[in-house]
Amino acid sequence: MDSKQPTGPLAGLRVIEIAGIGPGPFCAMMLSDMGAEVIRIDRAAPPDQGIDIPVLSNVTNRGRRSAVLDLKSPEGVEALKRLVARADALIEGFRPGVMERLGLGPDELLAVNPGLVYGRITGWGQEGPLAKAAGHDLNYIALSGMLHAIGPADRPLPPLNLIGDYGGGAMYLAFGMVCALLERAKSGKGQVVDAAMVDGAASLGAALYGLLDAGLWRDRRAGNLLDGGVPWYDSYETSDGKHIAIGPLEPRFYDAMLELLGVTDDTLRATLRDRSEANWPRLRAALAGIFRTRTRDDWCARLEGTDVCFAPVLSMAEAPHHPHTVAREGFVAVGGVVQPAPAPRFSRSRPAVQGPPPAPGEHTRDILADWGFTPEEVDRLSPRG
Structure with a gap:
């Protein structure tokens, strides 16, 4: 001791x-x-x-x-x-x-x-x-x-x-x-x-039970804001087989993400702008395609520390060595x-x-x-x- x-x-x-x-x-x-x-x-x-x-x-x-x-x-x-x-x-x-x-x-x-x-x-x-x-x-x-x-x-x-x-x-x-x-x-x-x-x-789960009562939460998986249902609150694979996590739930943070993704194709931009439920499958596929174009480190260089609500998905072996964790002596x-x-x-x-x-x-x-x-x-x- x-x-x-x-x-x-x-x-x-x-x-x-x-x-x-x-x-x-x-x-x-x-x-x-x-x-x-x-x-x-x-x-x-x-x-x-x-x-x-x-x-x-x-x-x-x-x-x-x-x-x-x-x-x-x-x-x-x-x-x-x-x-x-x-x-x-x-x-x-x-x-x-x-x-x-x-x-x-x-x-x-x-x-x-x-x-x-x-x-x-x-x-x-x-x-x-x-x-x-x-x-x-x-x-x-x-x-x-x-x-x-x-x-x-x-x-x-x-x-x-x-x-x-x-x-x-x-x-x-x-x-x-x-x-x-x-x-x-x-x-x-x-x-x-x-x-x-x-x-x-x-x-x-108190908050979720409140949302359920208010009709703002579906009593099923992968159909809600926080359970991977919406494409903009999920993890995606990168070109090197690793993953990143995005969570820009608020419209201003989502807009910030779209700006930093650097998409120039008008059709793709239209798909990314449409957050209606009917468009979720296309939107998820579009985001998956974009994030597979770069490595995890590339996306960190572009998105980390911004208002995109972004983080790399670190393994347990990696987590202790991230600069933020090191700075906080986590x-x-x-x-x-x-x-x-x-x-x-x-x-x-x-x-x-x-x-x-x-x-x-x-x-x-x-x-x-x-x-x-x-x-x-x-x-x-x-x-x-």
């Missing part, structure tokens, strides 16, 4: 993360990046996730220390309760009822620490007909209506796991926990934050692994990655000692893990 004192806006906050996958670790990473002290409670034998990620490459585990406790043993449960007594918040991502069966549910832990903010992240929520069913990001966003809206006309496409796990899950959990911590400053009381990915994914190297820098930024506080991802149990003794356990108590816990 970085020996410097955290300078982010959450410096001084103590958070316990019960190790999980997906949104729980991402939320803990966000809080750590903002300066919170996060300790991760790992299992001695982590569950099989179907993928073996090297420790340093497990980026969402960055910025905290790890202790191993056996939460199925009375000693492990008691040790966690002692940690909770000195914590501000806890994150857990098990199915509903698991923490209660361990004797570590909200009732038990709020009795230990009435000011605790108990953050829970699940796919379906703590109650409801599907609450205890297994699922993943794709399933939760499918139920929210968002998956149906993404992809070509013939089928929905998974938008990675950005909408459910991270946007609708981790970020809503982090937001909810900070809200509860702010409320605690007034009431002096902790509470439970129930963040469900199905809820968060639907919430992310990526950092931690333990030799290039990864996104903390976001957002502040005028006074300075978020920072507090260290590389830990190996499970790497800091067990240090954490227990720092959080008030005597050397003898640490020794007694060690044989049990």
